Amino acid sequence: MKLPPIVSSLEVGFFTILLVTGLSTPGQAEITSLDTGNIEDILNNAGVALVNFYADWCRFSQMLQPIFEEASNIAREEFPDVTQVVFARVDCDQHSDIAQRYRISKYPTLKLFRNGMMMKREYRGQRSVTAIADFIRQQKVDPIKEIHSLEEVNIADRDRRNIIGYFDQKDSENYHTFEKVANILRDDCVFLAAFGDVSQTERFSGDNVIYKPMGETVPDMVYLGSLTNFDLTYAWAQDKCVPLVREITFENGEELTEEGIPFLILFHVKEDTESLEKFQHEVARQLISEKGSINFLHADCEKFRHPLLHIQKTPADCPVIAIDSFRHMYVYPEFRDIEIPGKLRQFVLDLHSGKLHREFHHGPDPTDSTPGQEEIGEVASNPPESSFQKLAPSETRYTLLRDRDEL
Numbered sequence: 001m002k003l004p005p006i007v008s009s010l011e012v013g014f015f016t017i018l019l020v021t022g023l024s025t026p027g028q029a030e031i032t033s034l035d036t037g038n039i040e041d042i043l044n045n046a047g048v049a050l051v052n053f054y055a056d057w058c059r060f061s062q063m064l065q066p067i068f069e070e071a072s073n074i075a076r077e078e079f080p081d082v083t084q085v086v087f088a089r090v091d092c093d094q095h096s097d098i099a100q101r102y103r104i105s106k107y108p109t110l111k112l113f114r115n116g117m118m119m120k121r122e123y124r125g126q127r128s129v130t131a132i133a134d135f136i137r138q139q140k141v142d143p144i145k146e147i148h149s150l151e152e153v154n155i156a157d158r159d160r161r162n163i164i165g166y167f168d169q170k171d172s173e174n175y176h177t178f179e180k181v182a183n184i185l186r187d188d189c190v191f192l193a194a195f196g197d198v199s200q201t202e203r204f205s206g207d208n209v210i211y212k213p214m215g216e217t218v219p220d221m222v223y224l225g226s227l228t229n230f231d232l233t234y235a236w237a238q239d240k241c242v243p244l245v246r247e248i249t250f251e252n253g254e255e256l257t258e259e260g261i262p263f264l265i266l267f268h269v270k271e272d273t274e275s276l277e278k279f280q281h282e283v284a285r286q287l288i289s290e291k292g293s294i295n296f297l298h299a300d301c302e303k304f305r306h307p308l309l310h311i312q313k314t315p316a317d318c319p320v321i322a323i324d325s326f327r328h329m330y331v332y333p334e335f336r337d338i339e340i341p342g343k344l345r346q347f348v349l350d351l352h353s354g355k356l357h358r359e360f361h362h363g364p365d366p367t368d369s370t371p372g373q374e375e376i377g378e379v380a381s382n383p384p385e386s387s388f389q390k391l392a393p394s395e396t397r398y399t400l401l402r403d404r405d406e407l
Helices: 009-021 039-045 058-076 098-099 129-140 173-184 195-201 230-241 253-258 273-286 307-308 335-339 343-353 356-363 401-405
Strands: 032-034 048-054 085-092 110-113 144-146 162-167 190-194 208-212 263-268 295-300 320-324 329-331
Touching: 009 058, 009 263, 039 048, 048 058, 048 129, 048 208, 058 129, 085 190, 110 162, 110 173, 110 356, 144 173, 162 173, 173 190, 173 230, 190 195, 195 208, 208 230, 230 273, 263 273, 273 335, 273 343, 320 335, 320 343, 335 343, 343 356
Parallel strands: 032 085, 048 085, 144 190, 162 190, 263 295
Antiparallel strands: 048 110, 162 208, 263 320, 320 329
C-alpha cells in the first residue's frame, strides 16, 4: 500500500500497528450492561442471551473480557437480529442484588437465558472465541426434528427419552408452546414433530403430544393438559425428560457439585440395569419428599474407581450405595437391604440429623437395647473425606467467592 508523502513517521507507525495486529475500533463489541432497570426487559425479549457475571478485580474475568467481546462480534455478524442473540454482562460488585438473585458463587459465570428464563446448565466450556461462538451456534439450531412418516417414530432411538408432537399446523399457538419447551429441554430429550396429513391419525382429538420413555417395553405417556399453557406443558415435559435419578459423569460433575446438596449415589456396573431399576424404584418410593435436599445419582463403577477405592470398595463390590456430603463419604451397609421399607430413607435422614457423622466418630448411638454403650468410648474411625468435592469449580479457573470472603 502506497502512503501519501505528507503522512508523518508517527502516523506510519500507528498505521502499521493497525495493519499487523488487526485491532478493531473501540466500541465495536455489542455487550449490553445489565442493571436492575433494564435486565427484565432485555432478557425477556432475547431469544438467546449469554450473560457474563463478572468482577473487575477478578483476573479470570479480566482474561475473559476480550474473548467474550470478540465472540459477541461473531454472533452479531451471523445473527444480525438483535433479539435473536444477546451478549450481556453484570458487574456483580455494582449489582450485588442481581448476583444474589442468580446465586452467583464464582467469577466469571456465564449463564444462558431463553426468553428471560435462566437455563439450568451454564456455559462451562473452553474460554476461547471459537468455543463460545460454536456454543451460541448450537443454541440456535432447531431442537425439533420434523418427521415425514410415522415409520420414523417406530425407529426412534429408545436409548433416549423422546417427546413427539402431532400438530395440524406448524404456525400455531400449540406448536409454538412445544417449540419453546423443546428449546429449554433440548439437552434432556429428543423432540420430534409431525404436521398435517402425516400426523392426522394421531390427532384423534386435536393436537397431541406423547412421551416415549427409554426402553422398548415401556408404554407411551400422553400429555393431557392444554398445549396453549406453557407452564403446564413445560412442567410435564421436565418431569419426563429430567429423571429423578440422574447419571453423574466427568462432564456434568462440576454442574452437579455446584448445586451444593449432598449426593446419594449408586455405583453400578454399566450393564447392571437391574440394580439401577431397583434403586430408582426405591428412591421414588421412599425418598421423593427429600428431592431438593439431596441429589439422587448413579455412576459407572469403572469410570469412578477412585471414589470407590476411597470408601475401600472396588468395581467387584458393586452395586454399592454411598452418600457424599462434600465433607465425608458414608457407605450404605448392604445394597440388598434397600427394599426393606424405610431403610434407605432412614440412611438419608441420619445424614441430615448428623447421626452418620456422629456414629463414625463415636460408634453407634446409645439405645435402650444397648445399656452402658456410652461408656465404650470412641470405637469408630473418621469417615473418608469427600471424593466428589474434587469435581467442584476449580480455583485455577474461577475466583470462588468463599475465597474472596476469607481475604
